[in-house]
Amino acid sequence: xxxxxxxxxxxxxxxxxxxxxxxxxxxxxxxxxxxxxxxxxxxxxxxxxxxxxxxxxxxxxxxxxxxxxxxxxxxxxxxxxxxxxxxxxxxxxxxxxxxxxxxxxxxxxxxxxxxxxxxxxxxxxxxxxxxxxxxxxxxxxxxxxxxxxxxxxxxxxxxxxxxxxxxxx
Numbered sequence: 783x784x785x786x787x788x789x790x791x792x793x794x795x796x797x798x799x800x801x802x803x804x805x806x807x808x809x810x811x812x813x814x815x816x817x818x819x820x821x822x823x824x825x826x827x828x829x830x831x832x833x834x835x836x837x838x839x840x841x842x843x844x845x846x847x848x849x850x851x852x853x854x855x856x857x858x859x860x861x862x863x864x865x866x867x868x869x870x871x872x873x874x875x876x877x878x879x880x881x882x883x884x885x886x887x888x889x890x891x892x893x894x895x896x897x898x899x900x901x902x903x904x905x906x907x908x909x910x911x912x913x914x915x916x917x918x919x920x921x922x923x924x925x926x927x928x929x930x931x932x933x934x935x936x937x938x939x940x941x942x943x944x945x946x947x948x949x950x951x
C-alpha cells in the first residue's frame with residue numbers, strides 16, 4: 783500500500799478551462815508533477831494526473847487535471863483533499879514561522895471572536911486568511927494590528943480599525 787501525505791485542498795475554480803486553485807500546506811510540494819496526485823472521494827484515494835500547472839506563490843498552485851478540462855467537470859473536484867505518495871514528497875527548505883499560526887483562534891479586542899487562521903497569504907502585503915463559518919476574512923498580518931500571540935492558548939489577539947473586518951462580508 784502506498785503511503786500518502788496530505789499536501790493541500792482544492793479551494794476554487796479559475797476560468798472556464800478546468801483550472802483549479804490548490805492551496806498547498808506550507809512547505810509541502812510534489813517533487814515531480816508527472817506523477818499522479820490523489821484526491822479523496824468518500825474515503826477512497828483516486829489518482830489524478832496533472833495536465834498543466836503553475837505556481838503564483840509557495841501555497842497557491844493552479845492545476846488542470848487530465849480529463850477535467852472544463853469548468854463543469856472541474857467543479858466536481860472542489861473541496862477535495864489532495865495527497866501525494868511519500869516517494870514524491872519534497873519539503874521546501876525552510877517553512878515560514880508564520881505558518882505555525884495556522885489553526886490559531888483570532889480575537890479582536892473591540893469586536894470579539896473573528897475566526898481561525900486558515901493560512902498566511904504572502905506577497906507584497908502578508909495577510910492572515912481567517913475562516914469563520916465558511917467565510918474568509920482577510921486581515922493584514924502586520925505588527926500594528928497584532929497585540930499578542932499566545933502559543934499556549936493557540937490564540938492571536940488583534941486590534942483592527944473599525945470597518946476592516948466588515949470589508950470581506
